[in-house]
Each structure stands twice: as C-alpha cells, then as structure tokens.
Amino acid sequence: MDPTLSLKERLKQYQGIKENTREAEVPEASWVPKVEEEVPVEEEEEIEYEDEIIEEDVEDQAVTSGPPPRGPSFKVWFYILIVLVLLVGGAIGLSYLLDFDIWEKDATPRGPTDITATPTPRPSAGPPGTPTSTPIIAPSQKPTTSMAPSQTPTVTPVPTTLRLGHFIRVYLAPIVGEEVLEDRSSAQYRAADYIADEDYYVPDLVTVGELADRYFSVTLYFATGGDQWTQCSPGDTSCASPWLTGNHCDWFGITCDEAGRMISMEFTSDNGLAGVIPPEVYLAGKLETFVITDNKLEGTIPETMSQLTNLSVLDLHGNDLTGSISLELCGMEELVVDCEEVSCACCTECF
Numbered sequence: 522m523d524p525t526l527s528l529k530e531r532l533k534q535y536q537g538i539k540e541n542t543r544e545a546e547v548p549e550a551s552w553v554p555k556v557e558e559e560v561p562v563e564e565e566e567e568i569e570y571e572d573e574i575i576e577e578d579v580e581d582q583a584v585t586s587g588p589p590p591r592g593p594s595f596k597v598w599f600y601i602l603i604v605l606v607l608l609v610g611g612a613i614g615l616s617y618l619l620d621f622d623i624w625e626k627d628a629t630p631r632g633p634t635d636i637t638a639t640p641t642p643r644p645s646a647g648p649p650g651t652p653t654s655t656p657i658i659a660p661s662q663k664p665t666t667s668m669a670p671s672q673t674p675t676v677t678p679v680p681t682t683l684r685l686g687h688f689i690r691v692y693l694a695p696i697v698g699e700e701v702l703e704d705r706s707s708a709q710y711r712a713a714d715y716i717a718d719e720d721y722y723v724p725d726l727v728t729v730g731e732l733a734d735r736y737f738s739v740t741l742y743f744a745t746g747g748d749q750w751t752q753c754s755p756g757d758t759s760c761a762s763p764w765l766t767g768n769h770c771d772w773f774g775i776t777c778d779e780a781g782r783m784i785s786m787e788f789t790s791d792n793g794l795a796g797v798i799p800p801e802v803y804l805a806g807k808l809e810t811f812v813i814t815d816n817k818l819e820g821t822i823p824e825t826m827s828q829l830t831n832l833s834v835l836d837l838h839g840n841d842l843t844g845s846i847s848l849e850l851c852g853m854e855e856l857v858v859d860c861e862e863v864s865c866a867c868c869t870e871c872f
Contacts, residue, residue, distance in 0.1 A: 564644060567797075650760055688717040688869060693736075697801055708744035715739055715765070722767055733804040734783040735769045741786075743794040745818070752792060782807040783830075791815045803828040815839035822863070837863075838872040 634792040753760035753773035762771045770777035775872030776785040795817035821844030836857040851867035
C-alpha cells in the first residue's frame, strides 16, 4: 500500500484488494493442499484501528448534527398571545384613566396659599360671550381630534356627576365640610354645581386663591337671591358687568388687585340682596373692604369673618342682621352696623 494515502483511503484500497482476491478464487481440488492466506499481524491491527476511528467519526457527526431544529410549540405561541392581549388591554385602560386624570391634577387644592406658577396676562375685561377654552377644574367636554387635519374633531362629553363629585370631594369638602354640600338646595352646593358644570372662565384662573374668591362670590350670589337682584344679575343688558359672566374681578361691586385677588366687595345701595352672608366669606383671604348696606341681609354676621386678617372696613348697616360682633373684629378703621339689632362693643359708627 501507498504510505501517503489517508487511513480511510488505505482501508478502502485494502477492502477492494480483498474482494478481488475472493472473486479470483477457484474451487479447490482435492489434490491441492489448502494454504491459508496469512495477513500480517501489524497490518490487521492497523485496519482494526482505522475501523474504530471511522466509527467514532460517524458517531461524532451524528451527535454534533443532532435532530433538525423545531419551531416554537403551540403552548409557547399561546402564552405569547396572552401577553400581547394583556399589554393592549393595559394600554387602553391607562389611556382611559389619563383622560380623567388631566383635569384632576389641575384641580388638586394646594392649601390657602397661591400656586407657584408663571402668571399669564389677565384680560382687562370679560371675554365676550361664552369662552371656548376647556376648564381645568371641571370640563364639560373633552374634545378628541383625529390625526387628519381636514376632519372635524369629535367631542366626548364627561358626565356632570363625575365633574361635580370630584370638585366637591377634592376641593370643597376639606374646607367647607361635607354636611352643607349634601343639601342640594343650599347656596354652597348650587355654587359648586355652577362652577363644575357651567362656569367656563375657570381655566383662565391662575391660582387657587382666585378660585376661592370666585367660589365665595358665587355662593354669595345664590345665598342672597342673585336671580332677583335689581341690577347686574346674569342677563341684565343694562349692566356693564353682570355677575356670573367672565372674570369675577369685573363683576359689579368687586375690585381686585394686580395679582387677581379680590380686595373689595361693595353694594352701597338697595340692590335686592336678600338672605344670609355665607360663612365661606373667609375664603376671600385678601379682602380688605366688605360693604353691603341698605339691603335685606338677615341672620348673624359669620364668625369666620374674623379670619380675614386684611379686613379694615366692614359696613353692614341698613339690613336685618342680628347677633353680635366678634371681639376679634375690633380695631378696624371702619366697623359699622345697626347697633340696636347687632351688639357691638367696638363699632366706629352705629345706626
């Protein structure tokens, strides 16, 4: 054999020689002595060694190659489908919740102090008609516009009960109490209902203090029969600045400072105010002057008025008020009441 050949080639050559030899054998004659072919021991061991190597190579190839790869099983695809359904459902639910959380975040009260924000320019007069901007506290509608600019945006209304319930729960209940708001005929509830559902000027307010001033003013309007006022009730075309229209700083009898906080409320003549002074008067924390004379106010002067630390002028004569003036109100520049009906130990003037 040629020693330069590989083991496999030498094995094949040897097997071919062996087969050719067998084919060339002839029947043995009885007279021919039988001679066995002897294979060298070294060559026989070499052939067995080569057979073992070839068998090991075949086994290694079978182990290395292994079975053909299989695709994901049905169970794997089923789990993937379940995960996709959960992700899509979660995304839809999250987007739904975010729609209702936008105005909730804007309406969260931050205490009696003003919100830290960059004030926007305040209009000098109330906007004509009904503003079209979306309220930050209690929007009546949330427009959702499609991506195509040529299509008309669709509007999805938000239930009134959700807006009102949120406004009462988050803002009003902590400061005026829940009991008074349970009476739907009360001025407090009617004012909350108006601000949550009908007041479209709320998004123009910059601070919680401005919202507090507006809520007190609207509560006073309902508590004193604002629909029956002789002038400047809503719809009074003869009044240049009727109530419940536009910026409350422009309403008849109200004056605000440059920051938009109410500092004065004055009704110096009979305007048909008949009812009580609501205890929410203390919400107007910057109020300096409070004058309502010659009207038909009744009941007592609320004790919460003593929380108005900036109040320097209080004139309530010419009404049907009773009770007494709290000593905490003493020391004002002007404190005037009907002393025959209202007990006052420190009034600057009595009628």
